[in-house]
Structures are given as structure tokens and as C-alpha cells.
Amino acid sequence: MRAPTIYDLAEKAGVSIATVSRALNAKAGLSAETRDRVLAVADELGYVPNGTARGLSYGATETIGVVVATRSTNAALAEEHESLLFVDAVIRGAERSAQRIGYALLLASIRPRSGWEAAKRMVGRTDGLVVVDRAVSEEAMAWLAARHPVVALAWDSPKGAELVVRIDNVEGTRQLVEHLVVHHGYREIGVVRGPESSPDATARWQTVERSAAALGARIVGTWTGDFSAASGERVARTIGRSGAPLPRVLMCMNDQMAVGVLKVLSAQEIAVPQEVAVTGFDDIIVSRYLSPGLTTVRQPAEELGATAVSSLFEAVRGTHLALREMVLPTELVVRSSCGCAPQPWFDAPHAGVETAGPADTLTGGAHSVAEAAGLAELAG
């Protein structure tokens, strides 16, 4: 039982395949009568166009590929990587954006030592690629970018990539420091740094240093973790054992480490935020469920995905040159680990503003309409 083709429709409707194609694609130059007849037959036969043939003929796949890294096939360990959840959110945003422009999303994840064949193959199946974080090597990235539209997401300026979409580590961190120093009056800051190899970690740390200095606060100690919760635990224990007085606030350069820190402090019955305040960065989902809720800086992961796809679309269509680099704003998320009063969860601080941001400026009117529909949905 072969799937019906336009030949079947043409025969049944008594027209040529060209007419069928025109009717299906709502092209001009067809009488309403003919169009309706063809459409009725299509409906009757349950016709679905063969995307492969369409793509070949049309010269475009209307598909965008997303390349992500898989840290490990083992969930228990993978959770230690913020990137896992981050990537899921990026994919969600990318899918949303793709659907809005009528594109499909093809997914490939690159395993640690498995080479980037999967990404290579996607070049022949998509109209463009979104490469997340550092899913492939610099050389691979250059190879891909040389022959396909590619946007690098959350990746600082890889060689060869035309388009880059990333977050503003600086402004978010600055706001957080300001909140701690100006609003809460904390003067003594301890910092749990991330790995040297991470540009994010470095950017955040440097900003903490500068902002603190500018606002008259002191960095009273720094410890280095590897972005994992376990490393946060280790740091917290080290601090405890040192016997030195606690800093007034411990700024962790990501949420995972903050989670580990909170865990140890809770076990040692050190009150947060009364004795020591704790902050993170990323706003992973877990953060709001901790007690106290973690004050952090939100990374707009979904927006990153959405923006990457829409700017790729612009680039492919060539309507107007997309910006080479797009920097999405981060957002201070105040919960109670910094010393502020707790909020109930369901009044999430950023409810309703989720889908705003630069993506809107790219696709203009249609986008806004879709957004409006999205918001209406919340009310219903």
C-alpha cells in the first residue's frame, strides 16, 4: 500500500501533476474550482507530500539542525553537568522558533570520543546548523562553517562561524553584585570560581572582581570548583575546616556548585542567608525548589535556541543581514538565599516574560502575533 503521490491525485482529480502541485502550494493562476477539487481529492486520499522529493526539487530542506554535546550516556553523572538541562531548554526554544517559521528541527548529539560524523552528515540534510556550546572541535566548526550556514550558540567566537548567539555574563553578574552590596550591604564576598577552561566562568569571575571593587566590597576568599555540585560540596567543606570566619556571602559561579554548597551548609546547620548568603548563576530548574530558594542570574536558554534558529533563518533567506553576534540579556532572579523574603513558587519572578527578548526583533509582526497567542494560552 504505497503512499499516494501527486500522480495519484492528478489522475483522480483529472488534472496534471503541475496543477496538483500548484493547488497544494496555493500558487496563483488556478481557478478556485480546480484548486478545491484537487484539495478535496488530497484530503480524501490522506495525501502527505513527500518532504524528500519536495526538498530535492525545491532546493531547500526547510530543516535546521541542532548539534549538541552529550557528556555521558549515564544520567546520574550527566546531571552533574549544567549543560544537560541547558541544552534541553535550548532545544525547546529552537523547536518553538523553527515551528513558527515552518521549519523542522533535526537533532544530533555528539558523544565525547565519537567524532563529529553526525554533524557532518547534517550538512546534507539541513539548510543550516546550530552548534551548541562546544559540541564539536574548533577545526570541525571551521569545516562546517565553510560550507554551510552555521550559528554558534553560547560559544565565544569560534573561528569561521558567521553568527554567534550568546548571553551577557557581565551585566547579569554586575547586577547580582550590586544587589548584594548595595541592597543588602554585604561587604565581604567569597567566590566559588568555575574551571579555568570555561570562558563563562572567567567572564563572571572577572566581573565579580571589578564590580565588587567599584562598589567598595572586598573579595575575602576564592575557591575553585569544576561547575559540579560535588565540587561545591568539596569547597564548602574546605571552608568549614579552615576555621576562618565565613564571608558574608558566597557567590558561586554557577547554580550546580551553589547546590552543593547549600547542601553542606545545611548539614552543618549554618543558617542561610542569616549567617552566610549564597548565590548562583544560570537559574537551573532545581534552584527554585531549594530551601532557601537560590538567588541567581537567569540564563535565557530557550531564547538562545529560538534566537539562533531565527537568525539562521534570516541568514539563509538573506532578507537582511543578520547581526554577526547577538548577546542576550541575563536577568537577576532574586529568591531568598541572598537574604530577601521568600516568594511562593507559583508566583515565579519571571512569569510571563519568558518569550520576550531579541528574538522578537528579528521576525517582527508575525512573531508578535504568535507571542500574543502564546500568552492568551496561559489565560485559558
Place this chain on the structure above:
Amino acid sequence: MRAPTIYDLAEKAGVSIATVSRALNAKAGLSAETRDRVLAVADELGYVPNGTARGLSYGATETIGVVVATRSTNAALAEEHESLLFVDAVIRGAERSAQRIGYALLLASIRPRSGWEAAKRMVGRTDGLVVVDRAVSEEAMAWLAARHPVVALAWDSPKGAELVVRIDNVEGTRQLVEHLVVHHGYREIGVVRGPESSPDATARWQTVERSAAALGARIVGTWTGDFSAASGERVARTIGRSGAPLPRVLMCMNDQMAVGVLKVLSAQEIAVPQEVAVTGFDDIIVSRYLSPGLTTVRQPAEELGATAVSSLFEAVRGTHLALREMVLPTELVVRSSCGCAPQPWFDAPHAGVETAGPADTLTGGAHSVAEAAGLAELAG
């Protein structure tokens, strides 16, 4: 600058396009010399086969589609739906499995009131579809299944679907009740039920009822939530206000509600598990980060995705008839909210067993080898 085609390779290598094709696909009947020459040219030109053309000619796309539901575009609300994280894990598993068999994964999410056009279109672009939960209506499902290989994932027996992959709610719940009653000796159980409309909620609740009766424990109260954390909070407050004595253990029919319950109990300074034990179901990521860690039943979300894809593959290839229905085992995850001693996070109870399960029985040898490689990766 057009991408090179086999015509370009053929010309440059001085052979016909048929020979190029044979060389690229490692077909027999080619001299090693010719093959190497073609391959060298392909490499030099950075050739990537056009997947569209290949698919059209080959008669198969080597792509599998995954259809999921998007509850809302708003993250703050979406988090209230366990399905969001669940779906991410399913996708991850599906991708892993797809990659193993050399297939690509196409993603489509269906928005609440947006129709299922996206799923329909996938019929013409994939070799099979995985429909998660109840992403499309029963009628839509029947339509899809009538003309395309479809597997229903975590969906109780939709009309028309040839293949079903779901979890064993009964056994997991039974084990949990047994743990509470036999191991901890709890006799008085309160139950926070899920929505009537959810087959999962119903199956779990009925199993609690039966197992409790069989083991000589009493259900001393039931409350009904809607699977959201907020509804868990409401239930916990209701219980508090009632003034009645607390049950020894509160079994929540999913983790989200348990999270809400724990939040209220913590605010009211009721000790968990000393005064009342609490359990969940699903093992969402958040659960291990709560204090106390939530005792729950793990849903093998990744395995569901992986199994769905591999069984779809079997069905498409028709090598041997895949089972019509596959039921994956759930797993009791004991943390401290039931009264057991706390475990450190990084010794996750199920570390290393992540990828075992029925999926292995489907693809046999090759699968096992791949699995072994996956585990080796953890050591490295």
C-alpha cells in the same frame, strides 16, 4: 559556490557517477584503487552527500520523528508539568538510540490549540514516528498510524497504534508500598492522588490500594491534586488545617506534588520523615536535591525513548516482528524522605545501570557492544 555533487566527484576522479556512488557506499564490485581515488577526491572537495536526494532515490529517509506536546510556551508554568522534563529525557534516549542505528531524529512539538499539522508533515519526512504521551488526539493518532509506522510512548493503547512502549506503574508502586509497610512498618497511609483523567495516576492509586490491603496497612485518607507542585501545596495545607492526626506516610502519585507537600511541611516545621514520611513517583531530577531527598519510583524516561526508536526500527526493517507492547520496569529509588538514611548525591543509587533494560533484548549483539562502550566511557 554550490556544494559538490557526485557529478563533480565523478568528473574529477575520471569515473562515472555510479562508480562514485558505489565507492561512497562501500558497495562490492569496485577495485580498491578506484575506490580510494574516489574517496580521496571526495575528501579533497569536502563532499557531503545530499541527504534529500539520497532519501528520494533510496526510498527511505533514515529519519525517525518524535512528536511531543508542549504544554505552554511559558517556562514558569511549564515547569509545573512533569511532562516537560520527562519529554526531554525521552528525546535524549531516542536520539541516542537513533544515532546507534545511523538514523537522524526529527523533532516536532504540538502546541495545545495549534492542531497537529506538524505531526502530519512528518509522515512525509520520516520512516516512522514516536508519539509521546498524548501529544495528538486519538483520531489524529489513528490517522497517522494508518499510513505510517507509529509507536505510542507512555500512552495506554491508543486506537490504531501498532506499537506501544510504556512503563510498569504497578510493579514500581507495589515495591514502594512494600518498602514503606514491610521495611519501615508504617501502617497508616495517606495518598495524594493525581487527576482522574490520567491513566498513570489511576494505575498507581489502584495499586497502592491493593498493595496496602494485601500487606495489612490502612489508607487513612486520600486527597486529590492535579500533578502540579502547587496542588501538592494546597493538599498539604488542607491536611494541616483539618486538625486530624497526620498519616504516618503521605504517598504522592508523582514527584511534583511531593515537592509541594514537602515545601509546606517544611514551612510548618513538621519533620520529614520523623513525623510524616513522604514519597513521590517519577524521580524527576529535582527529587534528589530536596532535603530530605525524596524516596520515589524511577521512570526510565531515556530508556522509553531509546526503546521506542529501536522497536520502530525493527518494525520498519521488518527483520522480526517487534512486540506489540513493551512495558519497561520501574525502579524503587530510596532516599531519606521515607525514613531511610541519607545518601550522598554523587553515589546515585542507580549509577551505571542507566542504559540497561529491555532495549538490549531488541537489538542483540551490536547493542550490547555499544553499551559496553558507553560504560567504558564513564571510566575514562
Place this chain on the structure above:
DNA sequence: CCGGAGGCCGTAAGCGCTTACCAGTAAGCG
């Protein structure tokens, strides 16, 4: 020395669709 058997590779058809080009028809005009 000839016929047959393989090995190797080229020729060409065709996958299902889009679209440039052209043909036929009816309407409009002088």
C-alpha cells in the same frame, strides 16, 4: 584458439516534486 565466466564499471531510468515554458481558450478591442 575459442567460448564462457567473472570482475569492473558505465548507461540510463527513475524516486516525487517544483517550475519555466508553452499552448489552448475565452474575453476584450477596434
Place this chain on the structure above:
DNA sequence: CGCTTACTGGTAAGCGCTTACGGCCTCCGG
């Protein structure tokens, strides 16, 4: 009433690839 014009819809080419089929050449046995 003949010719132009505007519509409508048909014809056919071609997107890049796979593969059935067949041809040529070499090698072998009789």
C-alpha cells in the same frame, strides 16, 4: 469578425542520488 490579452493548465526538464542492466576485458579450461 479577426487579433490581442489574460487566464488556466499542461509538458517536460531537472533536483542529486541509487541501482538494474549490460558491455567490455581478462582469464581460464577445453
